Amino acid sequence: MNPTPTLERLRFNMIEQQIRPWDVLDLEILDLLNNIRREDYVPEAHRALAFFDMEIPLEGATSKEPGQCMLSPKVEARLLQDLHIQKHESVLEIGTGSGFMAALLAHRAAQVLTLEIDPGLAASAAERLRRNGVMNVEVRHADGSQPLPSGPTFDAILLSGSVARIPQGLLGSLKQGGRLAAIVGDEPMMRANFVTRTSEGKWETTQPWDTVAPRLLNFPAPSRFNF
Secondary structure, three states, rough: OOOOOOHHHHHHHHHHHHHHOOOOOHHHHHHHHHOHHHHOOOOOOHHOOOOOOOOOEOOOOOOOOOEEEEOHHHHHHHHHHHHHHHOOOOEEOOOOOOOOOHHHHOOOOOOEEEOOHHHHHHHHHHHHHOOOOOHHHHHHHOOOOOOOOOOOOOEEEEEEEOOOOOOHHHOOEEEEEEEEEEEEOOEEEEEEEEEEEEOEEEEEEEOOOOOOOOOOOOOOOOOOOOO
C-alpha cells in the first residue's frame, strides 16, 4: 500500500505539476508558494483539496450568491507573477475570498487593501490573516464595484475574479506606472488583461493568457441583445 502523501509532497507536486507548467518560473514566486501554507486559508471542509488544480468553494458567506471560491493555484500564481509587485508598492485587491491571495500580495508589497463584498468572508479572511501573522493587509467589507476616492492611490490593482469588461473607474486609481490585472470576458474562454498606466491618460494593455474564473459580484455586464 502506498503511504499517504505528506502536505510537503502535495505542495511540491502542486508547484511542479500545476504551477511551473503554466509558465510561472519566477523563483521568488515559487519560493513564496512553497512557504505560504495554502491549506491554512482553505475552509476546513475542503482542506484536503488545498493543492488540487481546481477552484475551492468558500464557506461562511452570509449572502446567497453563487460562485464565491478560491481561484485555482496556477491562476493565483500566474496573476501574482505577471503583476510584478515590488516591495515598496501599495496594492488593492477586489475580492478577498479566503484571504490567501492577499497573503501572497502582502509578502511582495508594502501594503495591501483588500475589499470583500460579503461580510462573513471578510471577517473570516481577516481572522486567517491575523492568525498567520500577516500584518500589512487591511481587509475591508466593501463593494469593489463602487467608485473609489478619486486620484491615483495604488501601484497595482488585482481583481480576484472575472469581469465582463475592464472597470474603467478603477484605472483612475492607479499611480503612474501602475498595473491593473483582471480576467475579462465570458465563458467558455476569458483572457487575463494587464493594463499599465504609462502616462497621464495613456494605457497599455496585454492579454498574455486564457483562463476562466467566477464572476465578481455587481460589476456591470454588457447586454447580450442587439436591437
